[in-house]
Amino acid sequence: MxxxxxxxxxxxxxxxxxxxxxxxxxxxxxxxxxxxxxxxxxxxxxxxxxxxxxxxxxxxxxxxxxxxxxxxxxxxxxxxxxxxxxxxxxxxxxxxxxxxxxxxxxxxxxxxxxxxxxxxxxxxxxxxxxxxxxxxxxxxxxxxxxxxxxxxxxxxxxxxxxxxxxxxxxxxxxxxxxxxxxxxxxxxxxxxxxxxxxxIPATTPPTTAPTTAPTSAPTATPTGTDAAPATTPPADGGGSGGGLPVTGINAVAIAGVGGLLLVAGVVAFLVTRRRNKFTA
Incomplete structure (x- = not known):
């Protein structure tokens, strides 16, 4: 040179x-x-x-x-x-x-x-x-x-x-x-x-290929109280050992009957007390 x-x-x-x-x-x-x-x-x-x-x-x-x-x-x-x-x-x-x-x-x-x-x-x-x-x-x-x-x-x-x-x-x-x-x-x-x-061409930094192939992120499974309740098919009401709690429309009907019985009981109690008071 x-x-x-x-x-x-x-x-x-x-x-x-x-x-x-x-x-x-x-x-x-x-x-x-x-x-x-x-x-x-x-x-x-x-x-x-x-x-x-x-x-x-x-x-x-x-x-x-x-x-x-x-x-x-x-x-x-x-x-x-x-x-x-x-x-x-x-x-x-x-x-x-x-x-x-x-x-x-x-x-x-x-x-x-x-x-x-x-x-x-x-x-x-x-x-x-x-x-x-x-x-x-x-x-x-x-x-x-x-x-x-x-x-x-x-x-x-x-x-x-x-x-x-x-x-x-x-x-x-x-x-x-x-x-x-x-x-x-x-x-x-x-x-x-x-x-x-x-x-003189401009120099560019070399690109490095990833050493491992990218993997999909794991899907998170909820645990504890954050877990979604499992869906259970409704019981058919037959068989022994009782069934699962009744929900839905049937539960509302039963709750209404129970409320009427409770009111009737209270009325009977009051009538009885009034009679007892007059006879005393």
Missing amino acids: KTILRALGAAFVTAGVLAVPSVALAAEDVPLFGALTERDANGRSVTYPIHRGETIPVVLGVTNRGTAPSAGVVVNIRTFNDLNLPKSFTNCLYYTDSNLDGAWCEFEPELPVGGTYALSPFEVSAEDDAEDISGSIVFQWFPKDWADENGGIKKFAERDSRGDQAPVAGTGAKLALEPRELPVPAQTERVGFAFVKLV
Whole structure:
């Protein structure tokens, strides 16, 4: 993993673009290139989302805004912090400088005036434990004949490599520069920026499954005085040993007869007492 210099942030990116004094002189040369990338409906550069450990395609384009065709073209590409350049293409020399991954790539076919072109295929990758990718890819275009007169991409890559590892060529096929329809803003420079956003999913606490299956709550059985009285079928009145207490309508009738007998007894008692008093 490259050394991360997050504290420098965007300031380091800007410094990286301007840290090539000899190459910067090419800005006065012809043809004049314009760096292009994809843009949204509002004309703003598209931001490409990337996840940890993911490799994604990114559009880095160019247009020749000069007055004459260019006999080939050269591009310098730089990524920062945890965003890397896969070392894929044989026509590119890859180098490192602290928290920077860079590549000088050359293309021999003539680049005519007008038209828009893009690197194809071109990809970047995020490290598995990525935390900071700086947010931009910086790419800068130069005429190939000017680069060859100044030592070619080998000399540029060796000068820009400040790590322990010497520049190396990719091990796959060649990177191509192919026609692609891209918007051309009114103001274009040979230095361009393609934006990449690191997407880190929010972590959620793990859910623990219950160790035992839930059981139904037991049904409470009332006891003591709270218990409901048991229902007993009425006695048929037959047999020996007596029966159960009589309830309902029969009980009311019996109670009425008993009351009449009690009243009759009281009247008889009073009459008897009155007779006894007169005879005395």
